[in-house]
Amino acid sequence: MTFTTRALIEPLALAILILGITNIHAQDFASLPKTASLPGDTQEKIELGKKLFFDPRLSSTGTVSCNTCHNVMEGGDDGRATSMGVDGLTGPRNAPTVWNSAFQASQFWDGRAATLEEQAKGPMVADVEMGMLAHDQVIRRIEDIPGYIREFQSVYGKDSEVTIENAVDAIAAFERVLITPNSPLDRYLAGDKDAMSPAQIRGMQLFESTGCTECHSGPALNGWQPDGEAEFAHFPRIPESDYVTKYDLIADLGRSNASGDPADDHHYKTPTLRNITLTAPYFHNGRVSSLSEACRLMAATQLDVELSESEVADLTAFMEALEGEFPELSFPRLPSRSGESVIRASAGKPRRDES
Template structure:
């Protein structure tokens, strides 16, 4: 089986009610499917097991779900995540919900695909802490049940590879979609799907310039087939919020590219389910959504919203919470009578965020 990443094939299912007009111009209904050709039920289930398995970390304590908790907002509610041995990294964990609908991964966009992104945390010292991907695969091969599942999906012989492991994880992550929010229903024609305050907030969101960056179905500047784009943050460095929340300390994308022109540029994060992913921003320093709205107005638009406008924008953000799929926890395969976790290993440099 050819297991190389294929181009994203989106199936967009949208039902429009006739003769109903809405005001939104830059916002789009969230797609309900993001699967690729080859994302079989069995591959998705294998990817789910790997996603939830802490044995892919050096200490057997950290899984993908540790920092991207699917039982909540797809993040971990911390300013920065805690990995093996209690270590923490420099950046806030982005949500994994709807992560298929973006053209790059991590805050600095250093990974172009979900598959590539999944490799990073495994060998980051402040995250899962494995010495190398060969050690990850060795750990998987120590578990007979995994060998059987990899061979069933990818073929016998050399089926257990890091490429196949992240292919499966990405296939599972492409199922993590939250459609049918109040905004989606409103955009599809249900004029009662959002309150008056939420509609006012949406209109202000567009008229004030927020959709310069936060447009499209995931409200992160992504559209099917689009290239990754990065936004300068903070834009207005004289804003008092810059010093208050230490927003200029992180050089952003330039740390990944080495290009000075990329300094303080970051991937635009999705606003879908934003009410569930506090604290906010790349350093996780802002604890409330209302304050995050004021900060963005000041640092990106050079305006100040009134308390009534903040209330309307906050109400609009509540209309971005979608419907979460029902997920059952997987049963992980084990090696009978013997642990696969042994002594701690030395880890590679940080790859968080």
């Protein structure tokens, strides 16, 4: 760490010791809400959304579901640098976790989707993800399964049609229950001073005093606040850093690919740090495999700070305190057509055009 930063921290640390204040640095954090569901998110709608989330028949080959890249049995991602979709194709970016995605003001690394519902539409028709040609094709798949028609009518009304809007509405309802409250940090913020270890508390204090909370603050440690505007951070801020070349951080233009505005070059949505210990590899290109290296990289490229080994250890200890309690999830029973498939085949190979 630079001399200037240390000169600021040491007097503050002395004041904390003298005054006996143990949570002064927790002011930039907040407990994760224990629910994110909306009034219309009935249990029946959530169960329908879960089925759609897990159903690979919504992809062109019948092999890729939402859960393929956002595995809720793990960290809500897929553990790959970049995700693999239909036909073994891979995309250019790392899959963000779906856990606590309700606590984000925008979705995707470049924030091109404002809501969970809008985000759910994208992968279905992305050729390197689920590979469907159009949302109408997705709906035809669903309508080919009588059990789904009955469930849609039960949730959305007897006379309602199966629509892409209703499908993603149900998926979003399911995703809103994917939250992980009651982490050691949450318990510490609630007054349990034994919830975090001394190393975790030191890491929390260092996290704030070094400047990490400029972006990583609030309940999800991503700057999100209820009803807040979507914000995007410049990354990397210090392109001269050796880490930029080592991990090829500027090949992707970031948000400007979606907005078309050159001023958005190398701007990204700030990712949540909740459960960050479970979602390696890191960053938009998935090039960094360890959390300790990610801490060094962020300090160097964003704050022009060189961390000592003990500081890295404390920061990673703090991030271990961000792992929350995962809700119990049961596998859904998907509606089926025994002996029949909705995946059309030609010459032994699935084809995407079902018109």
